[in-house]
Amino acid sequence: DAKTTQPPSMDCAEGRAANLPCNHSTISGNEYVYWYRQIHSQGPQYIIHGLKNNETNEMASLIITEDRKSSTLILPHATLRDTAVYYCILGGNTGKLIFGQGTTLQVKP
Amino acid sequence: GAVVSQHPSWVICKSGTSVKIECRSLDFQATTMFWYRQFPKQSLMLMATSNEGSKATYEQGVEKDKFLINHASLTLSTLTVTSAHPEDSSFYICSASAGRDFAFFGQGTRLTVV
Numbered sequence: 001d002a003k004t005t006q007p008p009s010m011d012c013a014e015g016r017a018a019n020l021p022c023n024h025s026t027i028s029g030n031e032y033v034y035w036y037r038q039i040h041s042q043g044p045q046y047i048i049h050g051l052k053n054n055e056t057n058e059m060a061s062l063i064i065t066e067d068r069k070s071s072t073l074i075l076p077h078a079t080l081r082d083t084a085v086y087y088c089i090l091g092g093n094t095g096k097l098i099f100g101q102g103t104t105l106q107v108k109p
Numbered sequence: 110g111a112v113v114s115q116h117p118s119w120v121i122c123k124s125g126t127s128v129k130i131e132c133r134s135l136d137f138q139a140t141t142m143f144w145y146r147q148f149p150k151q152s153l154m155l156m157a158t159s160n161e162g163s164k165a166t167y168e169q170g171v172e173k174d175k176f177l178i179n180h181a182s183l184t185l186s187t188l189t190v191t192s193a194h195p196e197d198s199s200f201y202i203c204s205a206s207a208g209r210d211f212a213f214f215g216q217g218t219r220l221t222v223v
Binding site: 034041046049094096097101102 | 113115141153200202207211215216217
């Protein structure tokens, strides 16, 4: 499976936008970019996914570069409850996901 | 979003005994379910993929005779840890997919073997 590269940790001020980057230079044409997050001692929570176009839902926005080699997850107004490990994962539409190390986002008051 | 439920949420068992963990998709039919294991401060590691009515496919290095997976219906998969030992203590997480979309995860099961 293709791999992704994410910074190990990031801080964000409460109320500000959190922009989480992800590099996936070896992405293949039929692979989606998925974002999940895991709050301590819970199962991962689906956030958003996309193939080529930018996507937005009630939780976040996903910006995918035109060459699809990188993407950014945007949490528009981060709250303390958004503190979690965020995973950027490539995959097909089968549900099989191979997790990397993710980015630990710390939202600070 | 869809709901995937695991039971139990936590379990403590004696070394040498077997433990069964259930994973249910509550509001959709899951053609495929996945089992993961997560050790402290580490990421999730995929253990196996199970499809309803067929044998599970195990990832390299995962002992299929130790981690028995049954996917008897489109809404239920079970993971049985046989002859558990302290090194099997971990956080076990399942996910379920309808085969055309992304996967939803259960809340996880904390297994402690004493």
